[in-house]
Every structure is written in C-alpha cells, then in structure tokens.
Amino acid sequence: MLAFMLALNSCDKYLDNTPLPLSVIPSESLYQSDKLVASVVNGIFVSTTTAGAFSGPTFSDMVMVSGMFTDELRNLVPGNNFDVFYKNNIQPENSPFWNDFYGNIYIANAALEGIQSTSANLQFKEQWLGECYFMRAFLYYHLVNFYGGVPLAVTSDYRVNNRLSRSSEELVFKQIIADLKLAKNLLSDGYRDGSGNSSTKRVRPNKAAATALLARAYLYAGQWQEAENEATEVIQDANYALESLNKVFLAGSKETIWSLANGEPKTNAYFKAFNNGMPAVLTGNQTPGTFNIFGVITDQLYASFEPADERLNSWVRTVKAEASATRPETIYHLPNKYSSNVNDAELTVPLRLAEQYLIRAEARAHSNKNTAWDDLNIVRKRAGLAAIQTGDIMVAIAQERRVELFTESGHRFFDLKRTKQIDQVMQNVSPLKQSNWKSYMALWPIPNVDLFQNPNLTPNPGYGQ
Incomplete structure (x- = not known):
C-alpha cells in the first residue's frame, strides 16, 4: 500500500491517457x-494496451505473431524468435498472451468487486465499472480466439481460479456478450479520460465501443440479427464516419471507435514495426534488418488486392533493395497504415467503423438479405473500387475483410478459424514457409506452468506437457 501511494503521488500525468503500472495488487482500501x-x-x-500484445516490433506482438503465423507476413530473419510463429511451431514455453491477459482479468475482477462493494460515493462509479466489464470482455475475446475454450475466471478468488477447468467456446462468448451488455449500459455516450472527465480523445471505451465489440462478438457467436442490430447502432451514430484512407488511423479520426493510448509521447508501435525511417531504396549493405524491420507482406496478401484498389497506394509501402555483389535487386512490400514519425500523430485502432459495415454485411448475408451488398460496397467505394452485386457474397466479404483489415488485431487469423478456412489456406502456404x-x-x-499448477486444466490437443 505504501508503495502504491508513493507511486500515485507522482503519476497524475498518467490519468489522462495512461494507467499506472501494475506492481501492486489492489486491496479494498483502494476504492475509497x-x-x-x-x-x-x-x-x-x-x-x-502498452504491453507485448500491442507493442509493435516485439516477439509477442499480436499483429506480428498472428501475421507471421498465417499468410499475412513473411519473416525476413530465419531462426529468430518470430520463426516459431512463421513455421507454425509454437511450443508451450513461447506461447504468448495467456499469462498477461489472465493477469489483467484478475485485476478487472478485483476492481469490479472493490467498486461494487465500496461504501464511498464515487462520482464516476458507472464509468469505472463499464470500463472493467469492457476490458474483461476484450481480454476473453482474444483468449478464446487464440486458445479455444478457456477457464472463465470472473472473481478474484485465486483458490477458485487455480482449479477452474476449461469452459466451452460457446460459454466464453456468452460471458463476453454478457459483459459487453453491462458495459454498454454503464458507459457514457461521450468519451472520458483516465480521471472520468469528458474528453475529445477516443482512448477510453464508451458506449459505442462496447456496442461495436458486442457486434463483433455476436458475429463470432453466429447470432446474425443481434450482430446486425449492434453494428447498425454504431453506423447510425453521427459521431462516426468513414475517413479518407490517409486519415483513418490519425488521432482524431472520426472512423475511430476506440484507440489505444500510446502511454507517453512516441511514434506508433506499428510505424516502428514496419517503417521506422527505412528509405524507399536500400543501398550498399542496407537491409530491412538495418532498420529493425523483420516482417514484410507476403506475396499472397499483396496479390490479393485488385489493381485499382487505392489501399495499395495508401496502406502498402514498396521498398527496393538495390542489387549488390551479394544479392539481386529485391522488392519488399510493407504495411503502411501507420506512416507518421510524429509523436502521437497516429494511434492503434482496435475498433473502427469500416469493420462495422463488414460485420453488418456478413450478418445480413447469413440472413439472405440483399442489403449485404450495400454495406460491402460502401467499404469498396472508399477504396476506389467499383460496386459489385453478383457472385458469392460470403467470398466477397471474406476478401474485403482480408484487404481492409490486414495486419490489424489478429483479424486474419481469427477470420480463417471462424469461417473454417484455416486448414485449406495454411496447407497451401505452409510449403512456402x-x-x-x-x-x-x-x-x-x-503454458505448461499453468497446466502443472491447475490439475483441472487440460492442454490443447497436439501439444505434449
């Protein structure tokens, strides 16, 4: 407690965009x-939001490792730590996210209990509760997509949590949906900062963020009408609009529903991962590795864009390595969604409006509604592409999600699994990898340590203990 109070006195600056480090376990006295x-x-x-899962050029970043794992990114440095993902050879000792996400779920559970039970008169009580429910749902959404059915820890009682068995994916999504419904009812329409005050920055979840994530959860759970309803609510909100391609990821973009605060003034993590000041032409002995660039877009992803797609010009960057005595001329294509080296000019955006159109398109397609094409074509029009109205709508939506949401929040990996396309795709690309x-x-x-500590926790098939 003393350590926490000492930290608190020097950390007022964190309360707008950035939270305090989690070096101290919360106790009842923290909710007064x-x-x-x-x-x-x-x-x-x-x-x-500032740890490994969203940290850019690290060996535990979600975009990097899921992109390497599927058909989005190619590892440029064979034998490095990305190789276990690129070669689809993940072992329990290098499996990311599990411990970090469950650690934060524990803090969310403790906070929910503390806030609900406190006798203090909290001005922003509903906001704090809504944010905790939102974040717990956000964390479980990723856990269930990476690991399948997982233990549902919804209290801070470690004696219970350490003996939980795995819940089915269906039950996990029920919990996610329940949490997001609570968050939606508790959170404000406007955005707030880390002190609970109104803010123009979209770095804390609000009601629309909970609604958007709820639309996604309903889609993954196969509840088409509910997914359509939630996506429609966001789409009809006048606070959100599709931006031109070069403005989508800027701080202040109206397309942003929820973005991640950088935590301190710095360039975006994915600028560092895929740009980092690397020139368009590499000379002499320069390689992408010279600029700490380890992953580039695969030929398969690059070829999937239609020639007239303006996302190729705006969101894909071409770098040429000149021929030398030791290499032929080489062309690299890199994600360029985050292209500014200016501190805080761009923020990582887990929830944005274009995805809501694609969610509604897919939900409507499953319900055999022709209006699915309308939503799809709204996203295509922004990319400079002609409208389409014939063919297999589900194939068209999958293609649009691939080129619209590439290298964002693990979408490609999750989409391949939920649409049962992953085996076909990976069997085609695995020889190339x-x-x-x-x-x-x-x-x-x-991770094996969790399996050892919890006798009721079973491993995923195919991985020995």
Missing part, C-alpha cells in the same frame, strides 16, 4: 475515492 479507483482501472489499460501444418495448430498451446 475516484482518484484511487482511477489508478486501479487505468492499470488495466496500461498493462493491456517450410512448415508442416496440422489442424490442431489452429489452437495455440497453453
């Missing part, structure tokens, strides 16, 4: 004022 509660809730955000794809690899291994 909005400022103290803010520090606990903010800790969930900083630990989740010098990997040996097996169906069980679609679920990642649970």
